[in-house]
């Protein structure tokens with residue numbers, strides 16, 4: 655996407671997984687990428703690997719002062735902020751009975767408050783330069799509900815509400831706000847629950863296979879959708895969700911029914 659060349663792009667949660675894939679794709683498009691994360695060594699390694707177009711800047715997205723430092727560092731280096739990708743998030747798997755108030759607060763703070771602070775932090779620079787594009791990384795879990803995922807689902811539905819209201823509020827400043835909603839991502843995100851999930855492999859397979867396009871989205875497919883929403887190719891699109899979920903949110907494929 656030609657219009658992304660030389661753009662200054664801030665990406666949170668870029669130390670690994672989806673965020674790292676997004677950073678690589680923007681760099682391939684010629685953008686300057688600023689990688690933010692709490693995993694300093696991993697993020698620094700990704701930035702080094704991308705090369706001179708990339709820089710790591712430490713940030714905990716729940717910390718408003720850290721956002722100020724993140725945006726200032728990008729402005730100092732690139733002179734502007736064209737794109738913000740709010741990608742950092744944490745997962746929690748557990749029934750409501752097994753999810754404490756503290757856990758619920760933490761999931762909300764990273765997944766919903768973090769992007770809110772990010773939007774607050776970039777808007778004045780974007781307004782001053784005549785506009786920009788903000789892409790939030792949501793989830794199919796922000797389009798549907800699921801048992802055992804209440805804290806995460808709630809945080810991603812909140813992010814969706816933020817996307818819709820921020821897109822509506824900031825359009826007249828030339829700032830578009832959209833989100834991708836993937837089914838799929840980095841399996842490392844499931845790390846703490848892997849031992850339990852091994853007991854549900856058949857059930858998980860049914861969920862991931864019984865959709866319009868079977869299987870999970872690749873990191874690259876998610877990154878491509880983010881680049882589309884960041885670029886002028888989506889210039890009349892704001893406050894929208896782009897599912898990258900093989901149709902999982904739309905309905906369930908029932909195998910035998912194709913023979914009816």
Ligand SMILES: NC(=O)c1ccc[n+]([C@@H]2O[C@H](COP(=O)([O-])OP(=O)(O)OC[C@H]3O[C@@H](n4cnc5c(N)ncnc54)[C@H](O)[C@@H]3O)[C@@H](O)[C@H]2O)c1
Nearest residue numbers: 667669671672691692714715741742743793838839840843
């Ligand atoms: N993994 C999946 O199956 C899946 C599915 C749908 C959506 N998503 C979404 O994709 C996005 C990327 O996740 P991923 O799959 O690459 O998982 P991941 O765990 O590899 O990436 C999340 C990144 O966010 C960082 N992070 C966590 N808390 C942070 C904080 N307070 N401040 C800054 N950085 C922080 C982590 O260090 C990590 O690098 C997330 O928004 C996630 O909700 C993931």
